[in-house]
Amino acid sequence: MRPILRLLDGELRERIISEGRDLVCNLGVEIHNQRAVSLLVDHGARFDAARGRVFLTQESIDTALASAAGSFTLYDSHGDDAVHLGGDAVNFVPGSSAIAILDSATGESRSPTSADYVRYARLCSAMRHIASQSTAMVPSDVHERISDSYRLYLSLMTCEKPVITGTFSSEAFAIMRDLLVTIRGSREALAGKPLAVFTCCPLSPLKWSDVTSQNLLDCAAHSIPVEIVPMPLAGFTAPVTLVGTLVQHTAEALSGLVMSQLANPGTPVLYGGSSAVFDVRYETTPMGDVGTMMIACACNEIGKALGLPTQAYIGLSDAKLLDAQAGLESSMGATLAALSGINSISGPGMLDFESCFSLEKLVLDNEICGMTGRLVDGVVAKEDFPSRRRFEELLAEQHLLISDHTRRYLREEIYFPGPTINRANLARWAEEGSSTLGARAAAEVVRLLGEYEPTRLDHDTRQELKARMERAAAAHGMDRLPVIE
């Protein structure tokens, strides 16, 4: 049995969906993109020009839900099947777009550089329990107008895993699409084997910016998967109750889904979210809050009820250091997310309200992800019945350490974490230097970076990616890209 966490009963879930649909049809959505407005109007929506609001129809929502894929697969840069998004499959991906990195040498946050990004992407290659990479940080040593495409470029050059990414401007999409097409060889091949998911975030309440709407349409035009990530804040830009926030989240997500599916029916969409409670004491959006986690898990249930694969920002922490708070919040979130069956769980490596990335935390979180993976594998009988023969063996030998049964199932049945998690007894731990979690994680980062194997991208593809990125950089006055050792 696959253990499953459920927070909503069927009646409440259906009521939330129904109320969310009512919002987009009767209160409308503010959309700051003429092409998107026209598309919706062409399909029966009503546009109130004075208020800039579009009122969807129930039919368009039904049509969108009918055409959206119930599941899809991401492929790595080598073209191999890498991530299945659907059912209750659980996949982890590092958190996205941090503007800071926690420097383990100084213990302080600072702006990330290209070199930091490459170290991250190399490390990500080695994360056994993290299936995808994300464009996790925004490098500060390139022109800000290319910082979105440049981080995708670095990711593709460094790590083969599929990429969760996004644009900061409408212009960047073409560059990023071309980078992806360069890997696959053609737009058709990219559509056939998706390599990236673009994150598209509506604004709360019930609003789509020009850039994000355009990005949604651009992705749809090329059948590039998107994750629609509403971010209502309970008690601030959304009702304080979790149910009220879920209604708003549903409305915002559905409005994006309709735009995407009307632009190109069948475009793969993840029903995502980064909703949070609002901490009115500190004016912050805690991702490690239990209410935030509950919203994410409940959104997953709504997405699944709508027949869509799901995504959420959960399993990250608001701590500023790799401390007990970081472990507590990350493991609680990851556990709840995995038990819920969220298909793409965005969070590992992230601190400080999704704004600071830590390589050491990524290593720790990889272990958390591994443990949750074991958890959702559940309790399964493996040659356990009838039992008597095994216990006869136990009584005869007094242990089962080298029993055939043990050897067959040891590594499958028991999760063995890497050296970041210390399992030595006190004396051995002391003998080995009384290491802290931070020290062990830092050592593991160094070890894994030392074992990095370059991607299998051929020389010509690498050169073409580089040439494309150099042209994009040149357009913004950069005559060369940062040199990375």
Add this chain to the structure above:
Amino acid sequence: MKLLEELAQSLERGDSQAAADSTRGAIELGLPAQRILDDGLIAGMAVVGRRFKAHEIFLPDVLLAAKAMYAGLALLKPLMIEQAVATQGKVVIGTVQGDLHDIGKNLVGIMLEGAGFEVLDLGTDVAPETFVDTAVREGARIIGLSALLTTTMPVMRKVVEAVEKRGLRPEIRVIVGGAPLSAAYAAEIGASAYCFDGISAVETVREMLGVER
């Protein structure tokens, strides 16, 4: 030599049949028992021990390797006696009086034998005098005590006192281990060392007997 390398590798694989075959082949070739022991069986177990300490392999792999080593050792023993091959040293081990737990003690014994020491395992519920008598009779310089219970730990002190009372210190040293123990407790009762696992027991015994790795 290739045959002895194969013997060592058979231990790393935990392949008892191959270990027995290689040992038999080495004996038939007329190789000295000491060389078969050192370059085959002990060399193989040394690699296993290193890999276990580095977490590359797990305890079941060590036990399988030990099983393979015994398969070879059983064939080699008559030759060792005939050629008067010396072991690295003798160690008396056992679980102290009143305590029937022996998993940890057995692991220590396996590790010590794998490292080339001759282990005299007295089993469980062993009286203090029995430890001392055996060590004296067999010429063992180390007594290894195991206990799992806080209620049986104090028996370890009695063994140390028995060694002292017979004027056998520092020739015979007492080392202790077990879940409830600590280095501080070992020092308090006058034991020579505390070993927190099988690997540390091997390292401690090696150091005490002046055996090079």
